[in-house]
Amino acid sequence: MSPLRQIWRVIRAAHPREMRRGLALGVAVALSGVALLGLSGWFITAAGIAGAAGLGAHFDVFRPSAGIRFLAITRTASRYGERLLTHDATLKALAALRVRVLDGLSQADFAQQSRLRGGEALNRLTADIDALDGLAIRLVFPALSGLIACALSFAALWLWVGPGVAFWVVGLSLTGALAVLIWSGRAAMIPAAEAEARHQALRSATIDRLRGRPVLAVAGRLEDAGAELLALDADARRAQMAQARIEHRAQVLLQALSALVLAGALWLAGDLVLQGRIGAAQAGLAVFVALAMGELTGALQRGAAELGRMRDAARRVVPLLQMSHERPAPATATRPGLRLQGLTAAALPGLPPVVRDLTLEVAPRETVALTGASGRGKSVVLNTIAGLVAPVSGQVQVGGEVGYLPQRPALLAGSLRDALALAAPDADDVMMGAVLRHVALDLPLDLRLGEGGSGLSGGQARRLALARVLIRRPDILLLDEPTEGLDAATAERVLAGIRDWLPDAAILTAAHRQAERRMADRIVAL
Numbered sequence: 001m002s003p004l005r006q007i008w009r010v011i012r013a014a015h016p017r018e019m020r021r022g023l024a025l026g027v028a029v030a031l032s033g034v035a036l037l038g039l040s041g042w043f044i045t046a047a048g049i050a051g052a053a054g055l056g057a058h059f060d061v062f063r064p065s066a067g068i069r070f071l072a073i074t075r076t077a078s079r080y081g082e083r084l085l086t087h088d089a090t091l092k093a094l095a096a097l098r099v100r101v102l103d104g105l106s107q108a109d110f111a112q113q114s115r116l117r118g119g120e121a122l123n124r125l126t127a128d129i130d131a132l133d134g135l136a137i138r139l140v141f142p143a144l145s146g147l148i149a150c151a152l153s154f155a156a157l158w159l160w161v162g163p164g165v166a167f168w169v170v171g172l173s174l175t176g177a178l179a180v181l182i183w184s185g186r187a188a189m190i191p192a193a194e195a196e197a198r199h200q201a202l203r204s205a206t207i208d209r210l211r212g213r214p215v216l217a218v219a220g221r222l223e224d225a226g227a228e229l230l231a232l233d234a235d236a237r238r239a240q241m242a243q244a245r246i247e248h249r250a251q252v253l254l255q256a257l258s259a260l261v262l263a264g265a266l267w268l269a270g271d272l273v274l275q276g277r278i279g280a281a282q283a284g285l286a287v288f289v290a291l292a293m294g295e296l297t298g299a300l301q302r303g304a305a306e307l308g309r310m311r312d313a314a315r316r317v318v319p320l321l322q323m324s325h326e327r328p329a330p331a332t333a334t335r336p337g338l339r340l341q342g343l344t345a346a347a348l349p350g351l352p353p354v355v356r357d358l359t360l361e362v363a364p365r366e367t368v369a370l371t372g373a374s375g376r377g378k379s380v381v382l383n384t385i386a387g388l389v390a391p392v393s394g395q396v397q398v399g400g401e402v403g404y405l406p407q408r409p410a411l412l413a414g415s416l417r418d419a420l421a422l423a424a425p426d427a428d429d430v431m432m433g434a435v436l437r438h439v440a441l442d443l444p445l446d447l448r449l450g451e452g453g454s455g456l457s458g459g460q461a462r463r464l465a466l467a468r469v470l471i472r473r474p475d476i477l478l479l480d481e482p483t484e485g486l487d488a489a490t491a492e493r494v495l496a497g498i499r500d501w502l503p504d505a506a507i508l509t510a511a512h513r514q515a516e517r518r519m520a521d522r523i524v525a526l
């Protein structure tokens with residue numbers, strides 16, 4: 001099934017009743033629109049003829065004008081109801097879709113997450129899902145209600161005017177509009193997708209450059225970065241213009257088609273009147289129905305132009321809905337502590353292994369330091385034990401809960417209390433204060449951090465992340481260079497604090513510093 005159809009299923013399944021009612025009202029809108037114009041045409045012509053013939057006093061103006069008023073009110077009311085129902089249902093479905101995409105993004109495994117950058121994830125959640133809101137409102141509903149209205153108009157024209165006129169008006173409108181819409185949909189496919197891709201690139205690049213502002217400023221490259229962004233912006237607008245040009249051409253073609261259908265309807269119906277086969281009022285009906293056809297096809301034009309954008313967005317969003325929720329669970333050992341047996345591990349699945357055949361045991365109350373030159377695979381070993389990546393071969397056995405301080409832990413905006421509550425929602429202020437003291441962080445719990453934990457020094461941020469791991473009191477503690485960015489005295493205090501807080505834990509540390517090695521009972525070199 002194509003991604004676009006999968007998305008349509010999700011949207012439809014979210015609120016099927018509202019969608020069905022919305023469609024019924026959409027058909028009512030289309031039909032009352034055609035009927036309103038048809039009846040008006042008939043009425044104007046019939047009243048004119050009656051007046052010219054001096055029969056005005058006997059002509060029944062009340063019933064047709066009541067009918068016209070009724071149709072006008074029906075059209076307005078059903079348009080209102082249709083908009084209310086379909087927009088409401090679509091927006092709710094998209095909100096649900098956004099939650100599912102966010103869910104997919106957060107459930108994604110380590111490999112998928114490390115491939116997806118922040119800007120891209122934001123694009124998936126916002127721009128891509130926004131692009132899909134036109135699927136129901138601008139494409140599926142106008143197409144379905146238009147088709148039904150066309151079929152009924154065809155029957156009415158056949159019955160009251162004649163088969164030739166019915167074929168000309170409905171048949172030509174339908175096939176002509178279909179041809180134009182297919183052409184414009186195809187022609188706009190690439191520019192529409194490109195415009196979207198460029199806009200997304202611009203958004204990602206803007207986030208990147210904003211994040212990297214200090215580096216760019218120091219390197220004297222701020223102006224260049226600005227120029228790059230402007231160039232991306234110009235690219236995005238160029239692609240959007242190309243799409244708009246195709247849309248305008250489609251509009252012109254549809255209007256020309258409408259004029260052609262109208263002229264033909266006039267000529268054919270006029271001919272039938274001259275032959276005496278229909279009355280002038282019936283001819284009026286035919287001409288006005290021809291006018292109404294243009295309205296039906298025009299409604300689809302926007303949707304056709306956006307098809308490329310929607311299709312690409314669906315292609316990117318659907319895989320996120322099916323993100324694997326499985327994690328490589330480490331084998332739980334009956335014995336406490338940590339055991340690695342013949343572990344061969346790679347940074348990401350599919351990459352060549354960086355660590356081969358590592359066998360290692362860390363008992364409770366023991367601290368082991370993992371050493372080795374930069375890039376030897378210390379972090380890879382810790383990621384594998386933490387279950388972020390599955391081992392290539394060999395075994396990881398953990399006897400208890402694992403806590404992990406990665407090399408670059410993420411902090412979120414909020415207070416220090418919020419940061420700790422993320423790991424231990426039930427912890428009280430006394431416990432939080434105690435854990436902060438153990439990592440030598442003398443800051444109030446109410447202190448508020450900005451985006452990404454900004455507002456703390458590098459060493460403070462690291463200690464807060466460490467406190468967040470410690471507060472859960474894990475049985476097995478994995479630390480990737482825990483004292484990076486700390487002065488020697490603070491580093492000593494933190495290392496002593498860790499052991500004091502978790503006297504029984506099995507601790508494995510990726511260590512570069514002397515202090516970290518001194519803390520260890522054993523050293524394992526990679």
Ligand SMILES: Nc1ncnc2c1ncn2[C@@H]1O[C@H](COP(=O)(O)OP(=O)(O)OP(=O)(O)O)[C@@H](O)[C@H]1O
Nearest residue numbers: 114347348354372373374375376377378379380381
């Ligand atoms: N996301 C990744 N994609 C591809 N290769 C990676 C990735 N992460 C790490 N690697 C590679 O795996 C190898 C081991 O990296 P790792 O981070 O485990 O080293 P390390 O021993 O912890 O180094 P350091 O002491 O500098 O932190 C490196 O050669 C690195 O290039």
